[in-house]
Amino acid sequence: MSTSDSRPDAAVALNEVRKRYGTVQALDGVSLTVERGEFFGILGPNGAGKTTLVEIVEGLRTPDSGTVSVLGESPWPRNTPLLRRLGIQTQSSAFFTRLTAREHLETVAALYRLERPAATRALDLVDLGEQAGQRVDQLSGGQRQRLALATALIHDPELIFLDEPTAALDPAARRSLWEVLRTLKGDGRTIVYTTHHLDEAEALCDRVAIVARGTVLAVDSPRHLIKSLAAPTRLRVPAYRLGVEDVRGLPGVESAAVEGGELVISTHTANQVLLALGELVDLEEITTRTATLEDAYLELTATERRS
């Protein structure tokens, strides 16, 4: 792993970062590099250390030891020129709640000494133009979340940190925000984001880090993670057609269980199992689901959940 000092060209470089709160070792020697222009996901169970990690990179906390470099600079002591190059969206973004969405953004724009059109651009970017005249405290949860994103983006930052940006969004709004995020990445910006939506991380991220108990379990592209962990393929057959006993001994079947009216068979040799199942049922009755990032994540973090 390269050290932060040797990678000033990286968007973020951490080397052996540790942070303890009392008896809790929140980060236990984290080293990772985020390249410029990357869409980078930080995944992990509750309490894994994700927020601590991101807050250290943002300069909001200092580590006990280790080095951190952000856009080639140290985030502390408080580095105002660097902060201006960062866009930070948190779950609990502070709003001027009695103002309208537009007034809120114009106020933020003024703090950055930006011209007023910056507010309109930010509203349009997150598709909040129609709510521009609505008071912030009357926006829905999802609309507030989009306003938080607009607030983080108003000064055109190079490196964007997003904390579960789609947590309160309905499925359609979530998809439309994905497009916003893809556009940001398309413009060459670097995005570092935390999420518990594994399907989303798989769809958006170039690479993800899976963190648990303050350590990085894996860093790779979702595709490579899925491949390297060799998570199983799942074949589903209506439970009224076949039972667990019918398939347990078939070649390639690793496990079988009934879930929600379907017999779910796990295998690493799907073709072999499909051949055998073809003797028992119509192939059209079988649905195949190849491994996902969620499977890889669950496999990697299984030990954490058991302990």
Ligand SMILES: Nc1ncnc2c1ncn2[C@@H]1O[C@H](COP(=O)(O)OP(=O)(O)OP(=O)(O)O)[C@@H](O)[C@H]1O
């Ligand atoms: N200010 C603090 N004082 C004491 N302990 C803390 C503090 N902040 C975090 N912790 C502890 O450090 C560990 C890591 O917390 P952190 O918030 O970084 O995890 P996380 O991965 O962001 O969790 P989540 O997914 O639940 O947001 C947890 O055990 C948490 O209880």
